[in-house]
Amino acid sequence: MPARKLAGRPVNAEASTALKSAALRLVRENGYEKVSIAAIVKEAGVARQTLYNRWNTKADLVLEAVFEETNNYAAEPLWEEGKDCRTSLEEFLVKIFEHLNTDGDTLRALIASAQHDSAFQSSFYTNFVLPREKMITVFLLRAQERGELPQSRNAEMLSTLIHGAFWYWLLNSRALDVGFARDLLSELFI
Amino acid sequence: MPARKLAGRPVNAEASTALKSAALRLVRENGYEKVSIAAIVKEAGVARQTLYNRWNTKADLVLEAVFEETNNYAAEPLWEEGKDCRTSLEEFLVKIFEHLNTDGDTLRALIASAQHDSAFQSSFYTNFVLPREKMITVFLLRAQERGELPQSRNAEMLSTLIHGAFWYWLLNSRALDVGFARDLLSELFI
DNA sequence: GCTATTAATGGAATGTAGTCTATTAATCAA
């Protein structure tokens, strides 16, 4: 439903894209905490209230900006012929970790924001956390169907373990690299 | 080394304990974000600067206050005769989860604070995170010595997986209960 | 007592997220 309005000044779509790209650029350059709302709206060339007309908080804006980017990086764990699910999963994790070289600090800041803003937490969980968890769960379930993972394993819990380890290391600023991906999966695929 | 000072007004030790207990009480009652520095110093009956003479930030103060309490709850995973390590560990996790009914929200707030304050992150990691991770690792290593856990398992990674899952659920406000502890260990002790 | 030293105090100052308000701009319908 396009929800055509019958009257009123139309929303300026350019303002939204300008705000998102300004936010993403500034945050990547200076770090989430160092970027003020004032700087974002100045960079985007719009009024402060225009930002708050579209997003409730800085975190909501940055989440949306990062979210659109992130989906380019790690859309789906790809099944390739001739590769078992463990190898595919490891390659997928490495791709995510590479993305975190760019946006890991921002993601940490968003997770932090979610801890004192329950509305944002809910949005973050629904739009970001849960889809990614489900993606891995579905991948593992398919692996079970194909006989590459024992039916006895709990796919949901395995997905939690993977994401948990990943969050834990991210939030404690430990290195997320190929070695970690391999060691992690070594302990889960047994 | 007691570091006896030769001159100068001595530090008022009561101010520290008053600040810690005021902070802990207020934070448990109202939640970390709702408690202002002004309220803490008023409750403790000291000047604002006195707080900042001892701690760098609200997070540092609250961490110390919670830390002293926490050690009462979950000091060591106890070995009991006639119980295997998995059972002992499950009971230990349940004890931690019970503690989180009291201080879980505060802990979430501290983890959040660590994400935009690298000095605090380092302190939090050294004083809180790492000791707890080591505790489980040592426990698992002892279980390996006793033949209750295969030598082939990677005790450090298992400890990461346990803490990661626990952080992940905590930070996403999912229920940490007996069922979760059991399901978690089911997927690790295989 | 007197001096040097360090702590404690009250209050002002700074910086920032988010809110509120009054004014102006763009659109539709009549």
Place this chain on the structure above:
DNA sequence: TTGATTAATAGACTACATTCCATTAATAGC
């Protein structure tokens, strides 16, 4: 063109953590 409606803008305002500063208090050595 006029009125209703909604968006955009500039700027004031609030609340709070943290810092800064000048003043006063408590101690040791003399």
